[in-house]
Amino acid sequence: MKVKKHSGGYLVRLERGEEVTETLTGFLKKYDIQSGTVSGIGGIADADLGFYDLPSKTYLHKTIPGNLELIIYSGNITLVDGEPFIHAHAVVSGKDYKAYAGHFFNAEVAITGEFTIQPSDWVVHRRLDEVTGLKLMGI
Numbered sequence: 001m002k003v004k005k006h007s008g009g010y011l012v013r014l015e016r017g018e019e020v021t022e023t024l025t026g027f028l029k030k031y032d033i034q035s036g037t038v039s040g041i042g043g044i045a046d047a048d049l050g051f052y053d054l055p056s057k058t059y060l061h062k063t064i065p066g067n068l069e070l071i072i073y074s075g076n077i078t079l080v081d082g083e084p085f086i087h088a089h090a091v092v093s094g095k096d097y098k099a100y101a102g103h104f105f106n107a108e109v110a111i112t113g114e115f116t117i118q119p120s121d122w123v124v125h126r127r128l129d130e131v132t133g134l135k136l137m138g139i
Helices: 020-030
Strands: 002-006 009-014 036-053 058-080 083-093 099-119 126-129 134-137
Touching: 009 020, 020 083, 020 099, 036 083, 058 099, 058 126, 058 134
Parallel strands: none
Antiparallel strands: 002 009, 009 099, 036 058, 036 099, 058 083, 083 099, 126 134
């Protein structure tokens, strides 16, 4: 991972072989970022995307295999049990140009991952919502 600080936050470039979610979460912990937004693009592999099934209160997972373009990655940064948590959605596409979208769980960087992180001065804790079964923003 390579990092460059700028006036509005950070540019973060993930290297080949790094796991997107694990590496970005590690960055947040290292730089003590508790809230904000994150966006990115890049070349990834084997994306684990999800769709939340409300009746069963579970995520349905779908792994999109192979090398993929990370068309858009967009999310927010909050706290869950005192730890930084990224809630992100993404659109990915393979060489067939078919797009897949959903909740972003993880992927491995195949080429590069180029992210911008904009910290915020507000802190939001996620709390369990009994109706949905999700930890929602406590605002």
